[in-house]
Amino acid sequence: MLKAAIIGASGYTGAELAGLIHGHPHLELAGLYVSEGSQDAHKPFASLHPRWRGVIDAPLLPLDDEALSRIHTQADLVLLATAHEVSHDLAPGFLAKGLPVFDLSGAFRVPGEGFYDKFYGFAHQHADWLNDAAYGLAEWNQDAIKAASLIAVPGCYPTASLSALKPLQQAGLIAEGNRPIISAVSGVSGAGRKASMANSFCEVSYKPYGVFTHRHQPEISHHLGNQVVFQPHLGNFIRGILATIYVQLKDGVTDEQIAAAYHQAYNGQKIVRLAGQWPQINDVAGTPFCDLHWGRDGDQLIVVSAIDNLLKGAASQAIQCINIHQGFSPVAGLVKE
Numbered sequence: 001m002l003k004a005a006i007i008g009a010s011g012y013t014g015a016e017l018a019g020l021i022h023g024h025p026h027l028e029l030a031g032l033y034v035s036e037g038s039q040d041a042h043k044p045f046a047s048l049h050p051r052w053r054g055v056i057d058a059p060l061l062p063l064d065d066e067a068l069s070r071i072h073t074q075a076d077l078v079l080l081a082t083a084h085e086v087s088h089d090l091a092p093g094f095l096a097k098g099l100p101v102f103d104l105s106g107a108f109r110v111p112g113e114g115f116y117d118k119f120y121g122f123a124h125q126h127a128d129w130l131n132d133a134a135y136g137l138a139e140w141n142q143d144a145i146k147a148a149s150l151i152a153v154p155g156c157y158p159t160a161s162l163s164a165l166k167p168l169q170q171a172g173l174i175a176e177g178n179r180p181i182i183s184a185v186s187g188v189s190g191a192g193r194k195a196s197m198a199n200s201f202c203e204v205s206y207k208p209y210g211v212f213t214h215r216h217q218p219e220i221s222h223h224l225g226n227q228v229v230f231q232p233h234l235g236n237f238i239r240g241i242l243a244t245i246y247v248q249l250k251d252g253v254t255d256e257q258i259a260a261a262y263h264q265a266y267n268g269q270k271i272v273r274l275a276g277q278w279p280q281i282n283d284v285a286g287t288p289f290c291d292l293h294w295g296r297d298g299d300q301l302i303v304v305s306a307i308d309n310l311l312k313g314a315a316s317q318a319i320q321c322i323n324i325h326q327g328f329s330p331v332a333g334l335v336k337e
């Protein structure tokens, strides 16, 4: 069994990771950590996430110097379920000790001069790690994920969007100069566990945000190799993302070519499902799956993609990355084989 330490274990994605690792055939938990000054330090994990009561008994531990040296000596790998700047600061220390790092934040996803200043509001200090990191889109980057020490697990909207668009891009079916339009809605857990007015029950109403400024637009465009228009919405539900994507096809593209692009990309893959019907959030919430379906009218294609933002959009995709990195079955701990 490999020992996995989770930093940020009290948060929404960290808690999902704890559950997945607890149930994984080749992984075991090697510490659940929060910040050194966290008000949750030393509380039982299950007191914050009672669905794990009687199942995961470990306490949340403060990430102090003693904890760091314990992780350095006892863990086999580290999962960072922390804010972008926290991951940016923590990852190099673990990597320097030879521990593979699976980072759920955006800190190492997009190389490029000035990108972090512009879209994340901080200056990136680790260009070397940024360039060496593998982008953990599990169905598409297996070789890079296997070889890298640092895996940048994609954002939730990018996972839903890229899973839908990459088969078309790869097969050369998108019209020259077309910027696919991604209109997506996310449940409120996408914003994390910390309370804020924008996320409070009485304030949340289906609405757009981040118009032309969201950091996932350049993340999707960079990893697709084609510019996109991306518009996120906040939905008044807890978990799940549904992305409706409008694509202009090249002249003469046939139905068979579209179907072949998707089947070639995903036949034999258990996590991305070609649903055969329009995806809906209820079918993927609480699961590691990404459901896809498409329809076309002339050169206009609509693809719909649905995932659970906390799972395929974060924690279960991190587990897929660990599975690939370690040579386990790609769906170990996620889907019964």
Ligand SMILES: NC(=O)C1=CN([C@@H]2O[C@H](COP(=O)(O)OP(=O)(O)OC[C@H]3O[C@@H](n4cnc5c(N)ncnc54)[C@H](OP(=O)(O)O)[C@@H]3O)[C@@H](O)[C@H]2O)C=CC1
Binding pocket: 007, 008, 009, 010, 011, 012, 013, 014, 033, 034, 035, 036, 037, 038, 039, 040, 063, 080, 081, 082, 083, 084, 086, 104, 105, 106, 154, 155, 156, 189, 190, 191, 192, 193, 194, 309, 310, 313, 314
């Ligand atoms: N929510 C989602 O749907 C998705 C989130 N992500 C990304 O994953 C990361 C985690 O997100 P999410 O789980 O939603 O966040 P949460 O806000 O729910 O949790 C953050 C966690 O980090 C801990 N933390 C904060 N500061 C530190 C620190 N200095 N050292 C160690 N632990 C710290 C928090 O505990 P405490 O403050 O008590 O220390 C908490 O456990 C983020 O980068 C997010 O952008 C990616 C894809 C989807």
Ligand SMILES: CC(=O)N[C@@H](CCC(=O)OP(=O)(O)O)C(=O)O
Binding pocket: 104, 105, 106, 154, 155, 156, 157, 186, 187, 188, 189, 190, 191, 232, 234, 313
């Ligand atoms: C509803 C909501 O607020 N969602 C988050 C996306 C969460 C995510 O994917 O995380 P990364 O920050 O790691 O990219 C947002 O739009 O910022």
